[in-house]
Structure formats: C-alpha cells, structure tokens
Amino acid sequence: MENLKIEGSHGAFFVPFVDFNSNSGRCxxxxxxxxxxxxxFYDKLLEWLENYMENIRKPIYFNIKLTYFNTSxxxxxxxxxxxxxxxxxDGGQIRVNWYYEEDDLDMEEEIEDYIFDTDLDINKKAF
Amino acid sequence: MSLKKKVNLFSFRSILEENVIISYKGPFDRHILFVIGDYIKTTIGKNSKASKKIFNIFIELAQNISYYSAEINKLDEKKEIGVGTLVIGDHKNHYTFKTGNVVKKDDIIPIINKCELINSLDRDSLRKFKREQRALPPSENDGAHIGLIKVALTSANPLDFQIINIDDDFSYFSISVKINK
Structure with missing residues (x-):
C-alpha cells in the first residue's frame, strides 16, 4: 500500500501538510x-485510512498539529x-495525539468538543 | 447621463470610526481575501492571540459574503462573487470586526433568528449547538450558520447585528463583533 503525502501550501487557500505512512502506521x-x-481534499485522506484499516489492519498513530482550520x-x-x-x-489499535499552542484556548476547546463528539481518547498536547 | 452628486471621499472618511486599520468594499474574491488575511496575520499579529481570533472571524464572515451576498460582482463571467464591506477597527482594549452586505428580504428572518438564538446561549450551550450543527449531514445544514456560531465563540462577545431596509426586495445586513485585546 502506498503512502500518502501532500505538501502543505499557503496561497489564496491553505492546504495542510499530510504524511500518512502505511509501513509505520504513523499519520x-x-x-x-x-x-x-x-x-x-479530505475524501483522499478518508479513502487512504479506510484502505489501511481494511488491508493492513495494524495500529494507527494519528498526530494532528493544526494551528488553524475553518468550519467546513x-x-x-x-x-x-x-x-x-x-x-x-472494531478491534483496531489507535492512538491520537493533538498538539496545540499552549495559549490557544479556542483550539483547546475545539479538541474537547471533538472528544465529546467522538468518544475518542484524544491526547491533548500543549506546546 | 444623469447628474449625480459628486462622490466626496472626505465624507466617507468621516463616517468611518477612528482607528480603522482596514476598510474594504468590493467583491469578496479569494485574491483580495488572501491579502487582507495575510495583513491580519502579519501586521495585527503583534498581538498574536487577538490576531488569531480576528483571522478566524474574518474567514467565516468573509466566506458568508462571498457565497451569500445578494449583491454580485460579475467581472469574472465564469464566477459570481458576493460583494460586501469589511471594516476592522483598533480600539484601546479591543478590536472591532464589521461586515455588511445586501441580503434578499426572504433571507432576513432566518438570519435574525439565528443571531438572536446565538446571543441567547451561554458558552457551553453554544458549543453544544455548534456540535449539533456540525454533526448534521451537509444537505441539512447551512454553512453560514455554523460559521456564525464559530464567530460568536471566537469573539466571546455577542453578535451585534442590524438590518436596514433598502427596498421591497432587499435589505442590508450588518454585523459587528468585538475581540478583546
């Protein structure tokens, strides 16, 4: 299975940096x-993850370090x-870390809201 | 040609409040939004916490105008881009972020209801409301609404909005939010 890598860019729109590795399970x-x-854009990421979950079935270490995202x-x-x-x-092993700037209380709230919504054990990591 | 009153930019200057950092009227086109957004990030960025908030609010309100304004710019024939006005003011203890645009009369009631509902909720209820709206399938939710909730959450102040009658078909919707320094 191929890795998924998208170089982020900053122009009229902001494209996030994506690095999903099928060997290590690090995303x-x-x-x-x-x-x-x-x-x-996000359909590509979802497709990759679904493919990994179906065919590789190994642990996923998902790291999010977004400093900004709009509502959509x-x-x-x-x-x-x-x-x-x-x-x-479904029995898969996952670990989700979410890094945010220490004084960004809005982002911290967003993470809490995601935990509430998904029931997922997201590790909040201030930096 | 009709005899129009000469445009007097001095009166434009005097109706704008003092300490205006940016004022803009025109199409909310992505190239212009990029420049304004970049200016917010880099220049107002000296106060980074506030600039992040202003940027967040800017993106949501600007998107609402570019998608939903009833006044359309047709310079680019392939794309219809909403026209509106944006003013950012710098005050002693806070910034103000204002936008205004023309809306169809039919759209007024839902907008007022949404703004009033948002203003009536405390922070926890507002977060819950955001989560509910976000969980709805795209066909059932209106992007503009979750955007307004996000604006209220980010500014941590009420939405100060006003509707002004234009004619039988259109009104002007103006919204102002305060961002504490």
Missing part, C-alpha cells in the same frame, strides 16, 4: 486547513475522527 496532519474544495474543514476532521473511532470499536 500526520498539520499546518492550516482552509480549502477551495474541502470534501475533495472541521466537519471533515470530525469524519476522520469518527472513522478512527469505528476502527477502534
């Missing part, structure tokens, strides 16, 4: 997310977290 989503076509990205992120939760419920 990173970082930078800023404000896209022209949000679902088209926030829906897509919820889809990803729900998928990870479903994998866990």
């Amino acid at each position: 990173e989503l970082s930078g800023e997310s404000y896209l022209e076509n949000t679902s088209e 990205s926030s829906r897509a992120i919820l889809d990803i977290l729900n998928l990870l939760k479903a994998y866990e419920d």
Whole structure:
C-alpha cells in the first residue's frame, strides 16, 4: 500500500501538510486547513485510512498539529475522527495525539468538543 | 447621463470610526481575501492571540459574503462573487470586526433568528449547538450558520447585528463583533 503525502501550501487557500505512512502506521496532519474544495481534499485522506484499516489492519498513530482550520474543514476532521473511532470499536489499535499552542484556548476547546463528539481518547498536547 | 452628486471621499472618511486599520468594499474574491488575511496575520499579529481570533472571524464572515451576498460582482463571467464591506477597527482594549452586505428580504428572518438564538446561549450551550450543527449531514445544514456560531465563540462577545431596509426586495445586513485585546 502506498503512502500518502501532500505538501502543505499557503496561497489564496491553505492546504495542510499530510504524511500518512502505511509501513509505520504513523499519520500526520498539520499546518492550516482552509480549502477551495474541502470534501475533495479530505475524501483522499478518508479513502487512504479506510484502505489501511481494511488491508493492513495494524495500529494507527494519528498526530494532528493544526494551528488553524475553518468550519467546513472541521466537519471533515470530525469524519476522520469518527472513522478512527469505528476502527477502534472494531478491534483496531489507535492512538491520537493533538498538539496545540499552549495559549490557544479556542483550539483547546475545539479538541474537547471533538472528544465529546467522538468518544475518542484524544491526547491533548500543549506546546 | 444623469447628474449625480459628486462622490466626496472626505465624507466617507468621516463616517468611518477612528482607528480603522482596514476598510474594504468590493467583491469578496479569494485574491483580495488572501491579502487582507495575510495583513491580519502579519501586521495585527503583534498581538498574536487577538490576531488569531480576528483571522478566524474574518474567514467565516468573509466566506458568508462571498457565497451569500445578494449583491454580485460579475467581472469574472465564469464566477459570481458576493460583494460586501469589511471594516476592522483598533480600539484601546479591543478590536472591532464589521461586515455588511445586501441580503434578499426572504433571507432576513432566518438570519435574525439565528443571531438572536446565538446571543441567547451561554458558552457551553453554544458549543453544544455548534456540535449539533456540525454533526448534521451537509444537505441539512447551512454553512453560514455554523460559521456564525464559530464567530460568536471566537469573539466571546455577542453578535451585534442590524438590518436596514433598502427596498421591497432587499435589505442590508450588518454585523459587528468585538475581540478583546
């Protein structure tokens, strides 16, 4: 299975950096997310994860380090977290770390809201 | 050609409050939004906490205008881009972020209801409301609404909004939020 790598970019829209590794199960989503076509972008990530969950079935270490995302990205992120939760419920092993800037209370609240929504054990890591 | 009153930019200057950092009227086109967004991040960024909040609010309100404004810019024939106004003010203890745009009369009641509902909720209820809206399938939710909830949460102040009648078909919707320094 191939890795998924997307170099983030900063222009009229913000494309987050994506590095999903099928050998190690390490997945990173970082930078800023404000896209022209949000679902088209996140569908690629969801597809990759579904494929991994079906065919590789090894642990997933999911690391999020987003400093900004708009509301339409926030829906897509919820889809990803729900998928990870479903994998866990299905016997898959996952670990989710979410890194945020220490004084960014809005981001900390967002993470708490995701924990509430998904019932996922997200490790909040302030830096 | 009709005899129009000469445009007097001095009166435009005097109706704007003091300490305006940015004022803009025109299409909310992505290139312009990029420049304004970048300016917010880099220049207002000296106060990083507030600039992050202003940037968050800017993206949501600007998107609402570019998608939902009833006034359309047709310079680019392939794309219809909403027109609106944006003003950012710098005050002693806070920033103000204001946007205004033309809306169809039919859309007024839902907008007022949504803003009033948002203002009536405390922070925890507002977070719950955001989660409920976010969980709805895309066909049942309206992007503008979750955007407004996010604006209220980010500013941590009420939405100060106003509707002004234009004619039988259109009104002007103006919204102002305060961001504490």
